[in-house]
Amino acid sequence: MTKLTIGKAINAGLRRSMERDPKVVIMGEDIGKLGGVFRVTETLQKDFGEDRVIDTPLAESGIVGTAIGMALRGYRPVVEIQFDGFVYPAFDQIVSQVAKMPARSLGKIRLPMVIRIPVGGGIGAVEHHSESNEAYFAHTAGLRVVACSNPEDAYWMIQQAIECEDPVIFYEPKRRYHEKGEVDLTADTAPRALFAATVARPGEHATLAAYGPMVKVCLDAATAAAEEGKSIEVIDLRSLSPLDLDALATSVEKTGRLVVAHEAPTFLGMGSEIAAAISQRCFYHLESPVIRVGGYNLPYPPSRLEEEFLPDLDRVLDGVDRALAY
Amino acid sequence: MARILTGGDPATRPMTRVDLAVIPPVREEGVPVSDNQAALSEAEAHAAALAALTAPVPETIGDGGPELVQLLTPEGERVDHVGHPEYSAIVDELTDEDLRGFYRDHVLIRRIDAEATALQRQGELGIWASLLGQEAAQVGSGRALRKQDYAFPTYREHGVAWCRGVDPLNLLGLFRGVNHGGWDPNENNFHLYTIVIGAQTLHATGYAMGLQHDHAVGTGDPDRDAAVIAYFGDGATAQGDVNEAFVYAASMNAPVVFFCQNNQWAISQPTERQSRIPIYKRARGFGFPGVRVDGNDVLAVYAVTKVAMDAARSGQGPRMIEAYTYRMGAHTTSDDPTKYRVSADVEVWKLRDPIARLKAYLTSSGKADQAFYQEVEREADELASTVREGCLTMPDPEPGSMFDHVYVEEHPLVEAERAEFAAYTASFQGGH
Numbered sequence: 001m002t003k004l005t006i007g008k009a010i011n012a013g014l015r016r017s018m019e020r021d022p023k024v025v026i027m028g029e030d031i032g033k034l035g036g037v038f039r040v041t042e043t044l045q046k047d048f049g050e051d052r053v054i055d056t057p058l059a060e061s062g063i064v065g066t067a068i069g070m071a072l073r074g075y076r077p078v079v080e081i082q083f084d085g086f087v088y089p090a091f092d093q094i095v096s097q098v099a100k101m102p103a104r105s106l107g108k109i110r111l112p113m114v115i116r117i118p119v120g121g122g123i124g125a126v127e128h129h130s131e132s133n134e135a136y137f138a139h140t141a142g143l144r145v146v147a148c149s150n151p152e153d154a155y156w157m158i159q160q161a162i163e164c165e166d167p168v169i170f171y172e173p174k175r176r177y178h179e180k181g182e183v184d185l186t187a188d189t190a191p192r193a194l195f196a197a198t199v200a201r202p203g204e205h206a207t208l209a210a211y212g213p214m215v216k217v218c219l220d221a222a223t224a225a226a227e228e229g230k231s232i233e234v235i236d237l238r239s240l241s242p243l244d245l246d247a248l249a250t251s252v253e254k255t256g257r258l259v260v261a262h263e264a265p266t267f268l269g270m271g272s273e274i275a276a277a278i279s280q281r282c283f284y285h286l287e288s289p290v291i292r293v294g295g296y297n298l299p300y301p302p303s304r305l306e307e308e309f310l311p312d313l314d315r316v317l318d319g320v321d322r323a324l325a326y
Numbered sequence: 327m328a329r330i331l332t333g334g335d336p337a338t339r340p341m342t343r344v345d346l347a348v349i350p351p352v353r354e355e356g357v358p359v360s361d362n363q364a365a366l367s368e369a370e371a372h373a374a375a376l377a378a379l380t381a382p383v384p385e386t387i388g389d390g391g392p393e394l395v396q397l398l399t400p401e402g403e404r405v406d407h408v409g410h411p412e413y414s415a416i417v418d419e420l421t422d423e424d425l426r427g428f429y430r431d432h433v434l435i436r437r438i439d440a441e442a443t444a445l446q447r448q449g450e451l452g453i454w455a456s457l458l459g460q461e462a463a464q465v466g467s468g469r470a471l472r473k474q475d476y477a478f479p480t481y482r483e484h485g486v487a488w489c490r491g492v493d494p495l496n497l498l499g500l501f502r503g504v505n506h507g508g509w510d511p512n513e514n515n516f517h518l519y520t521i522v523i524g525a526q527t528l529h530a531t532g533y534a535m536g537l538q539h540d541h542a543v544g545t546g547d548p549d550r551d552a553a554v555i556a557y558f559g560d561g562a563t564a565q566g567d568v569n570e571a572f573v574y575a576a577s578m579n580a581p582v583v584f585f586c587q588n589n590q591w592a593i594s595q596p597t598e599r600q601s602r603i604p605i606y607k608r609a610r611g612f613g614f615p616g617v618r619v620d621g622n623d624v625l626a627v628y629a630v631t632k633v634a635m636d637a638a639r640s641g642q643g644p645r646m647i648e649a650y651t652y653r654m655g656a657h658t659t660s661d662d663p664t665k666y667r668v669s670a671d672v673e674v675w676k677l678r679d680p681i682a683r684l685k686a687y688l689t690s691s692g693k694a695d696q697a698f699y700q701e702v703e704r705e706a707d708e709l710a711s712t713v714r715e716g717c718l719t720m721p722d723p724e725p726g727s728m729f730d731h732v733y734v735e736e737h738p739l740v741e742a743e744r745a746e747f748a749a750y751t752a753s754f755q756g757g758h
Contacts, residue, residue, distance in 0.1 A: 025539070057570075061570055062574045065531070066529075066531050066532030068528070068529045073533050073536025073537065074536065089566075093525065093567075097522070101518070103506075104505075104518060105506075105507065108511060112734075142732055144733070165734035166733045166734050166737075242739050243739070245738075
């Protein structure tokens with residue numbers, strides 16, 4: 001086992017994918033010599049060359065649009081969008097072109113490409129650097145959307161996303177890039193499927209579902225709740241499209257209560273879909289309404305206010321308490 | 327090779343009058359400044375440039391200006407483009423059979439187009455985007471491609487599709503609403519039609535980057551070296567994606583030819599709404615050569631495209647071609663051009679018809695006779711009838727098929743909804 005940060009784990013995963021498949025190319029802004037603004041691609045250009053780690057001009061629609069062309073030629077591009085808020089210039093290319101092209105070609109075209117996006121707040125950034133825009137992409141048929149929350153998943157999920165024959169939006173928990181965990185770099189197979197949720201902490205009284213940067217908050221909340229005698233099961237969703245509703249339903253059927261937490265605003269967020277789906281599926285098992293804990297329905301505030309905006313341990317616990325109050 | 331293009335190497339060729347008018351304050355190193363220009367103060371030059379830029383659109387119909395590459399006059403007279411004998415040399419290599427083939431392409435694709443328009447009027451197609459008037463631009467460029475080249479079309483490239491061997495019924499299928507493009511792009515190296523304006527220019531550029539990575543550029547092997555041609559219209563030149571494609575192609579020196587059919591209209595808006603300078607001149611600002619060609623002259627389009635594709639294949643990077651033509655019909659069958667343009671313009675462009683001039687040339691030069699024209703007419707009638715029959719008998723897709731191909735790998739939501747749809751549909755069987 002090796003102790004790696006999430007950032008280093010993604011780097012190791014990218015490296016392994018590039019070693020395994022010569023068709024894997026990485027494209028993005030400042031990803032070469034600099035190694036990306038978060039250093040996730042550090043040393044890759046040095047080791048794999050400028051042909052495979054391509055510093056692109058500063059235009060996101062161009063990055064995704066030309067990556068599509070590379071994929072049409074048989075490559076497996078892994079695209080880095082520098083910050084979540086900068087993906088919007090590429091929105092048409094992702095939503096109208098990447099997502100739809102395989103279907104509109106009646107399966108003649110495959111676009112096995114990965115779009116990596118550092119996501120979420122909590123780093124004291126200026127505006128447009130702290131967005132949580134996963135719902136846009138999860139809403140779009142043709143895309144798959146995943147979010148890693150720890151180094152081991154980061155290492156494996158990026159490799160699995162690259163191997164996937166469908167386009168994958170790969171969310172990286174920006175404020176957790178430097179958090180460390182054990183990764184087995186010698187293993188040959190991933191410990192779990194890419195689109196499966198996992199039980200991050202077992203519990204009995206309520207289910208707390210999260211993904212990406214909020215998983216750690218929820219695990220901390222479960223630890224705090226345990227001190228008060230409440231046993232909380234934390235589910236790391238990992239995949240937002242498809243959603244692993246089977247795993248979620250299994251948990252909810254056991255606990256009878258569900259709280260969904262994410263940084264994104266709650267209105268039409270992932271929590272809304274999960275609440276609707278679980279209410280329908282687990283209606284007779286639910287002891288309380290599904291509770292959503294998320295960002296407020298506002299533009300992301302100036303960073304001096306982000307601690308108030310983002311759901312923290314106390315707000316998650318408050319959500320749990322509301323569920324348990326029924 | 328770069329010298330062959332009208333623009334030549336932008337860094338070394340002398341500036342033209344128009345160049346100076348549009349970018350006067352910039353003095354390029356090594357570019358001789360005429361006495362007249364030197365006499366103007368910077369402020370005067372700037373004012374003159376501004377006046378040139380903001381001058382009202384002339385009331386006369388544009389003829390493309392002196393830099394337009396034309397090898398066949400509207401009357402069908404074979405001419406040379408001053409200073410560029412290489413274009414004529416390319417055309418001179420064409421056999422009579424090649425030339426008759428061009429004519430046949432023109433007539434057949436125009437006939438398919440007319441049949442499709444009729445089918446739309448009869449309710450058999452939801453909409454049709456006619457290529458009427460743009461046959462030479464599409465046939466000339468389409469026939470200049472090699473098998474290994476790749477074309478990225480808009481939704482109006484029926485003539486290019488024809489040249490690449492795509493079954494016309496596949497085009498009709500899209501407009502009938504049977505599919506979003508039923509052909510295999512890799513069968514003929516002809517990508518699916520792209521509806522979002524300009525988006526395909528980035529795909530083309532990325533594909534060209536892929537060719538570079540595959541070492542399929544500049545090897546000198548005529549069967550290996552390949553290039554990409556990206557089609558778009560004058561309206562698309564305003565799109566961010568098109569400009570980003572120019573930037574990426576230039577930055578990567580990608581083997582892509584940007585082929586703009588300037589048909590003068592983006593639905594209701596004239597080209598002047600999109601660009602204050604001739605479109606081909608924009609290429610220079612991005613760092614690659616641009617050329618304006620008479621888009622109704624198949625010989626000139628063929629020669630100019632061949633030169634540009636050869637340059638791209640040999641590793642000289644991107645090129646832009648502006649095919650100066652005219653959209654003779656409506657934007658689509660849903661459009662009404664009488665609301666925004668005068669019929670006198672259309673009458674002028676009728677005199678520049680691509681088929682009439684090619685026929686005049688073939689006849690006067692003895693390369694084709696009446697028997698040939700009659701045979702092509704007969705073939706067109708037959709094709710039109712086949713297309714009509716094929717359209718009318720085209721089956722609707724099986725409803726459950728809409729769940730196919732959204733993902734390559736299994737997706738539980740899609741599978742759940744597929745099953746739900748099947749069960750729901752089955753619940754009606756026998757009940758109605």
